[in-house]
Amino acid sequence: MSLKSEIPIFEVKQLSFRVREQLILENVSFEIFSGEYIAIIGPNGGGKTTLIRLLLNLEKQTSGEIKIFGKKLKDFKEWYKIGYVPQRATLVDETFPATVEDIVKMGRVARRGIFAGMSSEDKAKVHDAMQKMDILDLKDKMVGTLSGGQRQRVMIARALASSPKILILDEPNTGVDMVSQQRFYGLLGKLNKEENITILFITHDIGVIADDIGRLFTINRKATICNDPKKLLSCDEVSDLYGIPAHSLANHKHEH
């Protein structure tokens, strides 16, 4: 874990979001530092995806403040520092004309100027991202022909191609088989430990990831943060969220 004296990647203060009369998020506050590995869990409709969308400036908060790398959201311009893999990213339109390499190259678009072609650095980053995700041999394949697990790795490679400081993933395992999910968690852990990429992701697989994550955010309109990974599954808040005892969640881990 990084020293608290450094500028956090995300600094969220008293964040609330309301749609008409319905309060989706209420007074959520937290900080995310470089190198962290954080999972977000919570019931459907609890505000997990909304929180991510607020962090990414895809929605405007009702009140509160978000800072990214020390800058207010409206002043932040270096969006390439954030890699984002949205929910259902693997459920691609099968007719869309895109090879694996076409998709991964998209990760470099924001870094290139309007008039610039692919520089040798761009090509190297694209190659590197595909190598890390073990999809080099698929680079000329159409994305629509790949399996869910392969598509998942392509989407992460796209996000990695921009050399992000943080990777944000919203339920990345949608439409992915169990074997690929295990491989996916291994890759995420490797990116976090070896590349020092901060990981923030929404998941339902709390049992599977409990050993690796550093902190757990539970979101159900309000946010609760479990800071001690060893006690993750005994957090009362986790049990309350899902309406089942924490030990059941722990047992769920061994069923995978």
Add this chain to the structure above:
Amino acid sequence: MFEMLSYDFMQRAFIAGLFIATLASISGTFVVLKRYSLMSETLAHSALVGVAIGLVAGYNPLWVAVVISILSAWLIEYLRSSFSIYSDAVLSIMLSGSLALAVIIVSLGGAFNNSLFSYLFGSILSVSNADVYTIVGFGSISLAFLLLFSKELYFIAYDEEVAKTSGIKVKFLNFLLVTVVAIIIALSIRVVGSLLIGALMVIPTVAALQYRVGFRNTMFIALFFALFSVIFGMSLSYYFSLPSGATIVLSVIAIFIISLLINKK
């Protein structure tokens, strides 16, 4: 083939036609991938309002069509992004509204004549030198914009939200795309006709998509199909005295059907 090119009007028609084929197919690739296919049809009807105003008021119909088309494109984008109305519903309202308005204008102005007919269905005889200059001038600027922002437009077509989160100016580029599409459609109505230009924009890309190749190759195939359709269609138009728009569109539909059969699963 070479005999018909000895006529000035055919040379003008071919220059304009090949330029329009290039513009329509390249912009059409983004239009189709962004699910904006109906927009091209709607803007073509809006351009007709410009033609009607031009004919009745005595201005160059092509220029007025460009202006009205751009304004319509902006209005559509504004309505889509600012109100809770389904996109296809907005397009449908604009499409029928534009056509109704155009009919009223030409009725009141007494401009229901052969000139209007040529704008509806295209006519290779009607392409003047001024039209060629306008098409090549505006068309070159439009093409430059499309090629300059092609990587951003492709990213937006693939996933608008992810493109936005990576720092791409999605709203600006969406407005730019519809503006360029509006210009291209207005420029095309001389050769292809306002009722048929939507087809030249959409069908080459849909046919190219059947070959399931990457983005760049899809665009090249669509361009080839569009160029071929224009050459073949205008030749048919010349030899059989048929409206050029109709022969071009039937040619591209034939290519689409062949592509569909070749790539049948």
